[in-house]
Amino acid sequence: MKRSTNQEKFLDTLIRLNTKIEELGKINILNNHIYSEYFFRDLLNIVYGYSLENHNKKQKNAPAFDLIDNTNKIIIQVTATCKKQKIEDTLKKEYLTNKMEEGYRLKFIFIGNQNNNIKNKNFSNPHNILFDSKKDIILTQDLCEEFLNLNINKQDHAIELLKKELSPL
Numbered sequence: 001m002k003r004s005t006n007q008e009k010f011l012d013t014l015i016r017l018n019t020k021i022e023e024l025g026k027i028n029i030l031n032n033h034i035y036s037e038y039f040f041r042d043l044l045n046i047v048y049g050y051s052l053e054n055h056n057k058k059q060k061n062a063p064a065f066d067l068i069d070n071t072n073k074i075i076i077q078v079t080a081t082c083k084k085q086k087i088e089d090t091l092k093k094e095y096l097t098n099k100m101e102e103g104y105r106l107k108f109i110f111i112g113n114q115n116n117n118i119k120n121k122n123f124s125n126p127h128n129i130l131f132d133s134k135k136d137i138i139l140t141q142d143l144c145e146e147f148l149n150l151n152i153n154k155q156d157h158a159i160e161l162l163k164k165e166l167s168p169l
Contacts, residue, residue: 021033065077087123
């Protein structure tokens with residue numbers, strides 16, 4: 001079945017990307033982190049139907065988040081640091097209070113090392129940012145589950161993006 005083939009391609013490609021980002025990060029080669037912001041902007045737009053833009057285009061190395069969807073009121077940080085401290089450091093940032101007042105929800109997409117236990121932790125959230133770790137932390141497994149639910153045309157669109165952006169990996 002086409003869906004099965006697509007799912008395998010999708011998962012295999014994301015696992016290879018995560019491994020590459022993790023291993024390059026160990027030797028302090030971080031350029032893929034920047035390119036990942038653009039890749040995941042496009043992938044999340046396909047998989048979740050968002051209208052994300054790269055916020056760093058507007059403000060270089062913007063604090064607290066990288067991607068913004070003004071239609072769905074979502075802000076996303078793309079990061080390879082899948083740790084509680086990273087999330088709490090972000091939630092502490094004053095910069096987020098304006099977005100919180102406008103009703104934006106904060107999400108994280110973790111690239112590289114995947115820590116499935118991260119969703120079960122409690123986080124200090126001093127500014128009461130709209131954030132629920134169970135729903136707002138996106139791991140590779142979450143992307144794969146969402147991908148499986150897409151219709152075949154959207155799956156093909158996502159696979160085409162993977163081919164264009166990541167082949168050969």
